[in-house]
Structures are given as structure tokens and as C-alpha cells.
Amino acid sequence: MTALDENAVAPRDTGHEDYLRVLEAIQTGALQLLAGFPQQPSALRFQVGEVTVEAEWQATAPAPTPATTAAVPVESVAAPDSPALGAVVRAPSVGVFYRCPEPGADPFVEVGDRVQAGQQIAIVEAMKLMIPVTAQTGGVVTGILKEDNEPVQFDEPLFSYSPE
Structure with a gap:
């Protein structure tokens, strides 16, 4: 040889x-x-x-009419991007939300973690397509709004953060 x-x-x-x-x-x-x-x-x-x-994708249900909406105290609901909720990172697609890169691994981020613009902070799986969820700007994660392995809709808030 x-x-x-x-x-x-x-x-x-x-x-x-x-x-x-x-x-x-x-x-x-x-x-x-x-x-x-x-x-x-x-x-x-x-x-x-x-x-x-x-x-x-299944069409999302139409917004309820005011006649069918239950009365909810205003203080208990924070509008997306409101001062109470802060800035939010939204779902890029309909799918399943994953906080970890793989089963059993540590989550991408936790509340209080500092993130940079473009940093991957989660995954949304749609039709076996893993779509990265990234921070738009640098900041500190102030809330995780969805549970791991939970279905999400397009543009649904996933994280709140305080931009820097």
C-alpha cells in the first residue's frame, strides 16, 4: 500500500x-x-x-365580536409591545415552540439572560422545518410567554425583553 x-x-x-x-x-x-x-x-x-x-395552515379563528367577548379587567391584559409587556419576539410561523435546541438540552435563554441582535433564542417547528427564532435587538429577556412544546400561531408573542 x-x-x-x-x-x-x-x-x-x-x-x-x-x-x-x-x-x-x-x-x-x-x-x-x-x-x-x-x-x-x-x-x-x-x-x-x-x-x-x-x-x-389552518386559518386562524376570526376575532370574536364585542357581543361575544367576556369582560376582562384592563389591568390583567397587556397589549403586545405595551409598557407592561415591553418589546416582544414573535413567532415567525405557525408551528410548535421549542425553548431547547434538542430534547434534554438546556434552554437557549432564561428570564434575565442578556441577548444580542441575531442570537437564536428558540425554535418553531413547522412541517419538520426547524425555523430559528432570533432576537431582533440586544437586550435582557424579561419573560417567556409560551411553554416548551406548545403550539403557536404566526406573529404570536413568544418572549418579552427589555431592549438596550
């Missing part, structure tokens, strides 16, 4: 790499497209090469 034979690299499975590249392209495109919508679409279809991914 020569030195060249010992250092030879096994041939790569290019089909597998191509598949991963296509999935990455779909994920990147989906995140960019969803970020550009003023509200969550009801359906989305991507096609990259021969791979097609389709996703549909």
Missing part, C-alpha cells in the same frame, strides 16, 4: 449531498418568503429541481 492509497478519501455519495443541498435551498427560500408576508399565508408550495414541498 502506498502513502497515496492510505490517504485516499472514500468517494462521496453525491446523491445524498444533492438531496441535502435541495432541502437547504427549500428551507432558506421558505424562511425568506415567509418573512416577507405581512401575515401568515394559508398555503405555500416550493419546488426545487424535482423536489416539491407543500404546506397548508
Whole structure:
């Protein structure tokens, strides 16, 4: 056996790499497209090469009319981005909220943690697509508004924070 034979690299499975590249392209495109919508679409279809991914979301229930709304003291409800709640980080998609990078791991952040702009602080899973939730600006986490593994709606507040 020569030195060249010992250092030879096994041939790569290019089909597998191509598949991963296509999935990455779909994920990147989906995140960019969803970020550009003023509200969550009801359906989305991507096609990259021969791979097609389709996703549909149930329409969110319409807001209740004033006649069917129960009386709630104003002090007990804080409007999003209100002084009582502070700034919020919102869900980028309909899906399932995860505070940890994987089961059994420590959460990305806890109340009181200082975060930087762009730092990943959670995950929303939609159709097996893991969408990172990131801090828009630097600040301190003041509240975690959803439980781990809880379903969330598009644009729903997930964290409150005090921006710096």
C-alpha cells in the first residue's frame, strides 16, 4: 500500500449531498418568503429541481365580536409591545415552540439572560422545518410567554425583553 492509497478519501455519495443541498435551498427560500408576508399565508408550495414541498395552515379563528367577548379587567391584559409587556419576539410561523435546541438540552435563554441582535433564542417547528427564532435587538429577556412544546400561531408573542 502506498502513502497515496492510505490517504485516499472514500468517494462521496453525491446523491445524498444533492438531496441535502435541495432541502437547504427549500428551507432558506421558505424562511425568506415567509418573512416577507405581512401575515401568515394559508398555503405555500416550493419546488426545487424535482423536489416539491407543500404546506397548508389552518386559518386562524376570526376575532370574536364585542357581543361575544367576556369582560376582562384592563389591568390583567397587556397589549403586545405595551409598557407592561415591553418589546416582544414573535413567532415567525405557525408551528410548535421549542425553548431547547434538542430534547434534554438546556434552554437557549432564561428570564434575565442578556441577548444580542441575531442570537437564536428558540425554535418553531413547522412541517419538520426547524425555523430559528432570533432576537431582533440586544437586550435582557424579561419573560417567556409560551411553554416548551406548545403550539403557536404566526406573529404570536413568544418572549418579552427589555431592549438596550
